[in-house]
Amino acid sequence: MKTFLLELLNNEVLVYTLMAIMPLIWVIPFALFAVWWERKISAHMQDRLGPMYTGGWHGWSQTIADIAKLIQKEDIIPTAADKKLFMLAPYVVFTGSYAAYAAIPFAASYVGSEINIGLFYIISISSLVVVGLLMAGWASNNKWSLFGALRSAAQIVSYEVPVALSLLAVVMVVGTFDLQEINHLQTGPVWNWLVFQKFPLLLFACLIYIVASLAEVNRTPFDLPEAESELVGGYHTEYGGMRFALLFLSEYANMFAVSAIAVSLFFGGWNSPFGDFLSGHWLLDLFWFLSKGMALIFVQMWLRWTLPRLRVDQLMYVGWKVLVPFSFAIILGIGVWVLAAGQ
Amino acid sequence: MSRYFRNVWDGFFTVLIGMKITWAHLFTRAVTRQYPTVKAKLPERARNRLYVNMDDCIGCDQCAMACPVDCITIETVKSTPDVDLGLTSVGTKKRLYVTRFDIDIAKCCYCALCVYPCPTECINMTDVYEFSEYERQNLVYKFAIMTPAEIDAAKSRLAAYDKEQAAKKAAAAAAAAAAKAAAPPAPQTPATGPAPAPAPAAKTAAPATAPQGSTAPAGSPAPAPKPPATDTPSAGPQQENKP
Numbered sequence: 001m002k003t004f005l006l007e008l009l010n011n012e013v014l015v016y017t018l019m020a021i022m023p024l025i026w027v028i029p030f031a032l033f034a035v036w037w038e039r040k041i042s043a044h045m046q047d048r049l050g051p052m053y054t055g056g057w058h059g060w061s062q063t064i065a066d067i068a069k070l071i072q073k074e075d076i077i078p079t080a081a082d083k084k085l086f087m088l089a090p091y092v093v094f095t096g097s098y099a100a101y102a103a104i105p106f107a108a109s110y111v112g113s114e115i116n117i118g119l120f121y122i123i124s125i126s127s128l129v130v131v132g133l134l135m136a137g138w139a140s141n142n143k144w145s146l147f148g149a150l151r152s153a154a155q156i157v158s159y160e161v162p163v164a165l166s167l168l169a170v171v172m173v174v175g176t177f178d179l180q181e182i183n184h185l186q187t188g189p190v191w192n193w194l195v196f197q198k199f200p201l202l203l204f205a206c207l208i209y210i211v212a213s214l215a216e217v218n219r220t221p222f223d224l225p226e227a228e229s230e231l232v233g234g235y236h237t238e239y240g241g242m243r244f245a246l247l248f249l250s251e252y253a254n255m256f257a258v259s260a261i262a263v264s265l266f267f268g269g270w271n272s273p274f275g276d277f278l279s280g281h282w283l284l285d286l287f288w289f290l291s292k293g294m295a296l297i298f299v300q301m302w303l304r305w306t307l308p309r310l311r312v313d314q315l316m317y318v319g320w321k322v323l324v325p326f327s328f329a330i331i332l333g334i335g336v337w338v339l340a341a342g343q
Numbered sequence: 344m345s346r347y348f349r350n351v352w353d354g355f356f357t358v359l360i361g362m363k364i365t366w367a368h369l370f371t372r373a374v375t376r377q378y379p380t381v382k383a384k385l386p387e388r389a390r391n392r393l394y395v396n397m398d399d400c401i402g403c404d405q406c407a408m409a410c411p412v413d414c415i416t417i418e419t420v421k422s423t424p425d426v427d428l429g430l431t432s433v434g435t436k437k438r439l440y441v442t443r444f445d446i447d448i449a450k451c452c453y454c455a456l457c458v459y460p461c462p463t464e465c466i467n468m469t470d471v472y473e474f475s476e477y478e479r480q481n482l483v484y485k486f487a488i489m490t491p492a493e494i495d496a497a498k499s500r501l502a503a504y505d506k507e508q509a510a511k512k513a514a515a516a517a518a519a520a521a522a523k524a525a526a527p528p529a530p531q532t533p534a535t536g537p538a539p540a541p542a543p544a545a546k547t548a549a550p551a552t553a554p555q556g557s558t559a560p561a562g563s564p565a566p567a568p569k570p571p572a573t574d575t576p577s578a579g580p581q582q583e584n585k586p
Contacts, residue, residue, distance in 0.1 A: 044373065
């Protein structure tokens with residue numbers, strides 16, 4: 001992709017700018033669509049209908065109308081807020097979640113940055129989100145926001161451990177941090193996917209990753225930082241208009257980022273589930289990658305509308321006393337397996 | 344230790360159970376009614392907006408008296424014997440012009456207590472419930488169907504009739520007094536004698552103006568005299584019902 005664009009435009013600055021904004025072509029429509037989708041799913045799971053009017057067919061343009069409203073809104077900054085940090089925080093949050101897209105391989109021929117430590121980069125750069133959330137909560141000068149930010153920091157820091165450990169289990173099997181290479185290793189029919197390798201250890205690793213990544217993107221049942229019923233809106237209580245929209249956008253961008261990592265590492269990435277059938281073209285790669293990602297997004301939404309929110313102590317229990325020991329056990333098991341039988 | 348593993352397993356397994364339930368609900372039929380386009384059928388005796396069928400109203404004021412919040416205001420004008428206001432659908436003869444029948448639906452508490460006393464069943468509760476307004480004044484529903492000109496005509500006719508009747512009565516009284524004075528003055532004591540005397544005198548003063556009053560509406564109904572003296576007796580009883 002990069003070489004193609006370089007040949008086409010012959011201007012490195014322009015090419016890198018283009019490469020940088022390219023995932024936005026997916027992220028923004030995805031966020032708009034996913035908000036509507038989530039509303040529809042939540043509604044139908046509760047035997048309701050959800051938005052039905054805007055745009056005609058089942059309210060498909062509801063989110064577009066919402067965002068049009070948010071753009072028009074007055075940009076309110078509380079007098080007591082730390083103005084600079086308050087204004088900066090949504091951009092930091094969005095940067096943190098968007099930067100992860102640089103290493104996500106959308107197709108065999110497209111990955112934003114061809115680095116061989118892609119996975120490592122994603123794990124570390126997505127921690128930037130915590131900084132942004134803490135900034136937002138602290139700068140708002142509001143007790144709810146501060147509580148939300150503190151919870152979010154505690155939660156993300158503790159759940160990054162099981163996330164990293166479960167991904168490490170995969171890395172031990174494949175022996176590389178390069179997401180593109182991991183995808184290439186999974187070419188072939190469904191049973192070549194890493195989730196079915198070293199059965200059932202990587203399946204457990206996958207489950208741990210899905211649970212822990214839910215906590216990392218602050219989704220129910222781990223949505224304590226937002227906790228609308230106890231903390232109003234958590235760290236984004238004081239935000240409105242475009243800044244709120246940006247926080248919302250980064251939440252959905254994050255959702256897709258963690259799903260994309262799960263797809264790349266466990267579910268074959270851009271590979272077709274039928275081996276050579278329906279694969280080879282970059283459009284098909286993109287189709288498989290995005291539809292697998294959307295399926296995982298659906299699971300996230302499904303869990304959100306099924307489970308109630310955990311208490312803070314329960315959250316810490318699940319993180320430190322369940323997920324971390326289990327991921328250590330998996331790593332141990334895989335280490336023994338790899339030592340005994342090779343990769 | 345085994346309890347720990349059982350707890351973990353329970354936590355995991357119950358999540359799956361919950362997911363199964365929500366998955367099933369994803370495909371059950373929604374209970375939502377698309378309200379403005381699809382409306383629920385109300386029960387037969389639902390109490391909503393009041394409606395008055397003025398063709399049947401006899402102006403008896405019973406609904407207004409029954410109303411616990413005084414949201415009904417009725418004013419009537421008596422009809423003269425020469426006009427026939429017709430019958431109601433239940434066969435009651437209408438004797439009053441209903442010049443005003445206002446219901447302030449903003450005050451209405453939908454108790455339907457006004458519905459039961461109505462002798463002609465002309466006031467009832469409908470199933471209309473969408474009648475919000477931007478101005479509260481618009482919630483005062485005016486059911487009376489008479490135009491101001493018709494009301495004035497009815498009032499003047501009544502005034503004329505009242506005067507005529509008064510004149511007749513006065514004439515009859517005067518005649519009776521005259522007859523009385525002429526025929527049996529003797530049995531009356533002198534002490535009571537002067538007492539009836541001022542009364543005929545006052546009544547004879549009234550007929551003096553009455554013929555002029557009664558001839559005027561015959562020629563021109565529009566500038567009909569509206570003597571407050573004759574107007575108030577007819578409107579008087581209704582005035583008390585004003586909130």
